[in-house]
Amino acid sequence: MTGTRERYAAYAERIGPVSPSYAAWARSVDDDLVALLDTLPAQQRQPELVFAVARRLGADPSDPGALRALGREARPALVTALTTATVQANDPRRLGPVVPVLQALAAASAQAGDPRPLGLVDAGAAAGLCSIPDRVTLDHVVAGSPDAGRAPSRTLHPGARGRDVRSGARSDRVRVHTAVAEPSVHLTVEASGTLPEPSGTPIRIGARVALDPNPIDLAEPGAFDRLVETVPPEATDRTALMREAARATLAVPPVRIRGTLPGDVDRALDALPDGVRPVVLTTGTLVYVPGPDRQRVVDRLRERGVHWVALERTGILRGVAATLPDDVDPADPDAFATVSLDGVALAVCDPFGVRVRWFRRPGA
Incomplete structure (x- = not known):
């Protein structure tokens, strides 16, 4: 060690x-x-x-x-x-790679004639800043394009490629998802590979459950200040984004459950009401779960027959790692984390989810 x-x-x-x-x-x-x-x-x-x-x-x-x-x-x-003490930085940028996956689930439900919204269990939620994928407006910028690294800008309509409204030049910025309501956050991801096709289907969430050993209630005095203690002082843009996400979370607060994985995943799922389609989300959570218990989490979700969307450290789950392309190097900073759906790898990304290489389309 x-x-x-x-x-x-x-x-x-x-x-x-x-x-x-x-x-x-x-x-x-x-x-x-x-x-x-x-x-x-x-x-x-x-x-x-x-x-x-x-x-x-x-x-x-x-x-x-x-x-x-x-x-x-x-x-x-x-x-x-x-x-x-516990680490609970709760970075909403991690929603960038998972929003297209949740959008694909929503689109599949709509195509199948299933009217149910998603019922989201955010496992390892901290303050729930990743419990708001429906409140995310997400843009993809093609890696290597002139737009890569630029600040977010408006696009003409969801999924539009075309003229950049600021400069009049051609743009490789694609609106993947538009927030269903305000307050919301705007994320931009530099994407490469087999990019998800924007469907125009909004993510609808009918219920949210935040499972965490020490869930944070943002309505409590000083809660946000405690949350950003782990953010480097120079990262003022990250703090500002977390503040926007906190406002959005306060508008649609999750049901908070104090508990851990794998022991309390059933209790969290059972807290969802009837009439929703259960989905468990883990974003940088399983690295804090002891090794043998990680597979127990995966096995239990499979037994329950619920969808599992994950953004976890590359290689910590053998089953997910086995579905990665041969050219993925876990030591590569841009392959730090793996995006997966139901245990199948879809993409890899940097630690913050701002550079994503897709190799499978969600729902394809």
């Missing part, structure tokens, strides 16, 4: 381009701090978790020595806080 110092060195390398302050904190870890962290379970030593707790205890990320000082001067408080 990678040692704590190596873990933080690797994190510094990865986070440096987007957060110099967090990279500096990761590089500042000395022998004393390593010894402190090594008294904790591996799960409680995650850099994101340690940095969030440090900020909660008053450490200033702009001071490269603040983390080391906290470990030296407030050791008991830091250990106590880390013992029970």
Whole structure:
């Protein structure tokens, strides 16, 4: 297993381009701090978790020595806080790769004459910022096109290719899904490969259940501030997007259930009302489930006969990994996560879901 110092060195390398302050904190870890962290379970030593707790205890990320000082001067408080803390960053960008999959399920229902809306169980929901796929307006930008990397812009109508309303030039931006109501969030994904065909069918959700060991109620004072503690201070655009997602979630709040996988998946599914089509969504959840229990989750969902849409770390599920193309390299940052439907891989993407390579169309 990678040692704590190596873990933080690797994190510094990865986070440096987007957060110099967090990279500096990761590089500042000395022998004393390593010894402190090594008294904790591996799960409680995650850099994101340690940095969030440090900020909660008053450490200033702009001071490269603040983390080391906290470990030296407030050791008991830091250990106590880390013992029970959890990572709940809840990044709504992860909806970008899963919205086309849920839209394909909605379209299949419509084509089959099934009027039922989806009943969504967001497993590992935190505050439920990924419980709002119907409140997402999603654009695909073809990888390598002039539009790649540009800010979101309006398109003429759902699924339209054509003139960019800002510059009058041809655009490779495609409106894949339009939010069914406001407030909503707008996501742009750089897509390549066998792209899903925009169907124009909106995602309709009739009920939402948020399953989490420590579900966050965004209506509580200070809840959003606690949620963004894990976000690097330089990532102001990410915080702004999370704030928009929080507004949308508050407009259609899920039923919150305190529980874990696999033990409480039945309780979450049973909380859905009659008249909906059950779908379980996991976005970066199963990496926190002990290895043997991951397959139990998959087996139970199959036994229940419900759809399972997942965005999970590439390779952690053998059955899903077996359906990947041979040229997918799990070490490639753009293949960090796998998008799958009912255990069949459809695409791979970067950790944040903003660059997606599709190799199967959902529902095809």
